[in-house]
Amino acid sequence: MSADTATTRTVPGENQRDRFYRLLPGLLADQPRLVAVLAEISVNYLEEVPPSIADRVVNVGIREQLLVGAAGGLALTGMRPIVHTFAAFLVERAWEQVKLDLGHQGVGAVLVSAGASYDWPEGGETHFGHRDVALLDTLDGWTVHVPGHPDEAEALLRAALPGDDRVYLRLASDSNRLPRDVSDGRMRVLRRGSRGTVIAVGPLADRTLAATEGLDVTVLYAATVRPFDAETLRTTLDSPDVVLVEPYLRGTSTAEVTAALRGLRHRVLGLGVGRNESRRYGVPADHDRLHGIDEAGLRRAITGFITEFD
Amino acid sequence: MLVRMSAPNQASHGYDDLAALLTLMTGDEKHDASATSTLDVLWVLYDRILRVAPDRVDDPDRDRFLLSKGHGPMAYYAVLAAKHFLPVADLPAFGGFDSPLGYHPDRTLVPGVEIGSGSLGHGLGLAVGTALGLRMTGRDRAAVVVLVGDAELEEGSNAEAIQVAGRRHLGNLTTVVIDNSSASAGWPGGIAARFAVEGWSTRDVDGRDHDALERAFTAATDDRPHVVVAHVDPEEPR
Numbered sequence: 001m002s003a004d005t006a007t008t009r010t011v012p013g014e015n016q017r018d019r020f021y022r023l024l025p026g027l028l029a030d031q032p033r034l035v036a037v038l039a040e041i042s043v044n045y046l047e048e049v050p051p052s053i054a055d056r057v058v059n060v061g062i063r064e065q066l067l068v069g070a071a072g073g074l075a076l077t078g079m080r081p082i083v084h085t086f087a088a089f090l091v092e093r094a095w096e097q098v099k100l101d102l103g104h105q106g107v108g109a110v111l112v113s114a115g116a117s118y119d120w121p122e123g124g125e126t127h128f129g130h131r132d133v134a135l136l137d138t139l140d141g142w143t144v145h146v147p148g149h150p151d152e153a154e155a156l157l158r159a160a161l162p163g164d165d166r167v168y169l170r171l172a173s174d175s176n177r178l179p180r181d182v183s184d185g186r187m188r189v190l191r192r193g194s195r196g197t198v199i200a201v202g203p204l205a206d207r208t209l210a211a212t213e214g215l216d217v218t219v220l221y222a223a224t225v226r227p228f229d230a231e232t233l234r235t236t237l238d239s240p241d242v243v244l245v246e247p248y249l250r251g252t253s254t255a256e257v258t259a260a261l262r263g264l265r266h267r268v269l270g271l272g273v274g275r276n277e278s279r280r281y282g283v284p285a286d287h288d289r290l291h292g293i294d295e296a297g298l299r300r301a302i303t304g305f306i307t308e309f310d
Numbered sequence: 311m312l313v314r315m316s317a318p319n320q321a322s323h324g325y326d327d328l329a330a331l332l333t334l335m336t337g338d339e340k341h342d343a344s345a346t347s348t349l350d351v352l353w354v355l356y357d358r359i360l361r362v363a364p365d366r367v368d369d370p371d372r373d374r375f376l377l378s379k380g381h382g383p384m385a386y387y388a389v390l391a392a393k394h395f396l397p398v399a400d401l402p403a404f405g406g407f408d409s410p411l412g413y414h415p416d417r418t419l420v421p422g423v424e425i426g427s428g429s430l431g432h433g434l435g436l437a438v439g440t441a442l443g444l445r446m447t448g449r450d451r452a453a454v455v456v457l458v459g460d461a462e463l464e465e466g467s468n469a470e471a472i473q474v475a476g477r478r479h480l481g482n483l484t485t486v487v488i489d490n491s492s493a494s495a496g497w498p499g500g501i502a503a504r505f506a507v508e509g510w511s512t513r514d515v516d517g518r519d520h521d522a523l524e525r526a527f528t529a530a531t532d533d534r535p536h537v538v539v540a541h542v543d544p545e546e547p548r
């Protein structure tokens with residue numbers, strides 16, 4: 001999707017999460033099968049909804065087990081739950097409910113998280129959400145979207161609503177300058193080169209392009225990481241050296257790359273958020289630097305990797 | 311709310327056949343109290359209360375029975391077999407690799423089983439969501455009954471569901487608690503009090519007395535969720 005095909009007007013300064021809240025009342029009004037299930041977070045955005053949809057905004061309070069458990073029950077009756085809170089509470093705190101009350105029951109929901117890895121670094125470790133995608137990787141049948149722009153978040157959300165499957169939509173404060181067409185779940189080729197492939201995920205696309213400026217590498221962009229688009233990686237591959245730039249736990253998709261390149265001698269470098277407890281606060285840029293996924297850190301790591309055997 | 315059915319579900323098997331059906335799974339003609347703690351409650355529900363039938367397991371207007379306490383499901387399978395939801399011939403392979411009947415039930419394998427359970431503390435949350443969903447989809451006649459154990463209630467997830475069900479006036483939800491005094495820390499003041507304080511109507515009942523169980527299930531008359539605490543003697547042989 002490009003900016004001129006966005007289905008809603010763009011609001012200056014609006015981030016992915018703002019867009020989600022702005023869209024939600026209209027989506028509920030248009031689609032009677034939808035139900036928003038909330039655990040206090042962002043309830044204030046839905047206080048003014050019309051009475052006709054108010055009964056499909058279910059705030060369970062600060063009860064994340066029930067947040068996901070009730071979503072499972074709603075799905076069993078044919079409803080399509082949109083389940084929302086911070087990533088750490090949605091996926092980690094209610095982990096067994098995600099596993100059993102959705103997957104094991106054979107039903108789905110659209111889990112929409114906010115907060116990403118450290119959108120609120122002042123909140124510290126308890127509010128960091130970088131383990132989410134890796135955790136979902138232990139389960140069957142999850143589609144995972146990591147949009148890089150509010151327009152992409154909107155397109156991916158809208159596309160997820162008609163189904164009955166399990167979808168995770170990971171909203172971040174940070175976005176790329178412009179949206180890209182993410183409608184088919186495939187990776188986009190941002191640049192072609194011959195000395196390796198760098199896969200930039202979601203909001204890290206612009207930064208990855210800047211960090212690889214002048215390097216002879218292919219840069220791919222993924223806003224959907226599960227299922228992983230192995231075909232685009234294989235068909236665009238020149239040198240079998242692959243760098244993953246992911247805004248969540250470092251190495252989360254390394255196994256996907258290994259599987260995609262099975263039968264081919266290759267190297268993989270996973271860049272992303274480390275698992276060490278940093279016990280630091282500050283601003284997101286501090287943590288990008290700490291984990292080596294700021295522009296300078298990315299350039300250093302990618303250059304070192306592709307020139308390692310020169 | 312639940313009502314007594316005008317005509318009992320047709321079945322060639324009666325209550326007196328359940329012991330033999332259990333034996334097909336256990337291989338033992340005697341069944342200890344823990345294996346049968348749910349038996350009378352399940353029988354009363356399927357024989358007198360639930361508007362369900364083998365030919366309408368996907369009917370959106372059916373009542374939903376959610377077995378949250380998934381362990382020890384022999385009584386459940388025996389009742390489902392007695393009511394023709396599953397073939398009696400399936401019972402002897404209970405727990406086998408090719409059997410649909412595990413030591414914990416799986417809704418995707420057994421017709422009429424509404425949830426897969428086994429890990430304690432999931433049924434009440436699923437039941438709250440189901441009750442909300444039935445209301446949203448206009449299925450006002452369909453009731454939700456969830457069965458939990460007194461020890462299972464120790465899981466904190468139940469507290470979340472009990473509170474929200476009460477506050478949202480889920481009159482289409484009934485919880486039946488099988489109280490065989492197996493909770494290690496006990497429930498001083500009784501289990502029903504925990505539900506009452508959250509806005510539920512409550513009944514304590516002898517979990518082996520079929521007529522009393524029927525009266526307890528059909529006692530709810532308002533928009534409050536309803537709990538039936540069915541007391542069974544943990545030592546009583548059957």
